[in-house]
Amino acid sequence: AQSVTQLDSQVPVFEEAPVELRCNYSSSVSVYLFWYVQYPNQGLQLLLKYLSGSTLVESINGFEAEFNKSQTSFHLRKPSVHISDTAEYFCAVGFFSGGYNKLIFGAGTRLAVHP
């Protein structure tokens, strides 16, 4: 079975500080890894994904995540956050089962950026 653990439910941080949102997963099959972001009162948007190849993946707005197979982790980092990064972030593992691609989500980490 597959599962995702987001180790922090809330992360407060000051503007321009670095941040790391932690995600660990367990799976008995090969998985793909995703980070989704949800801004207040909106749906989920894909932030970045790891399918194969380079273990470091980046988003267009400065976030990056590194796939670590030995530690089964996919932590999300940003070197300098903005107020506009305040949102909830969801880590998810994807895998193929029964003819479709399934996602298992973590419980989410609420990032609060303070001035």
Added chain:
Amino acid sequence: NAGVTQTPKFQVLKTGQSMTLQCAQDMNHNSMYWYRQDPGMGLRLIYYSASEGTTDKGEVPNGYNVSRLNKREFSLRLESAAPSQTSVYFCASSDLAGGVYEQYFGPGTRLTVT
């Protein structure tokens, strides 16, 4: 391209009432999904449809039914709403054949059952 659309955006029901949540996608995706989001629990899969004409139960299907009306539309029905179904409901779509590994989400329906 509207992506994934959902109606209504908000709904308040009394216990025992029924309603249907509508979802449509214009990306020609084969697979569609319904999730519910509750605080501290992430998103949990209610039902999914791998392709037109097929539907299957997800993690939390009790109290819900679905219809895959055509390739574009996938509806979720609550036959007799209960307060435990108060949640935010998201529809999503994806496509294996097109090499689309991620799911695309709609804006959500916020449902309150009193």
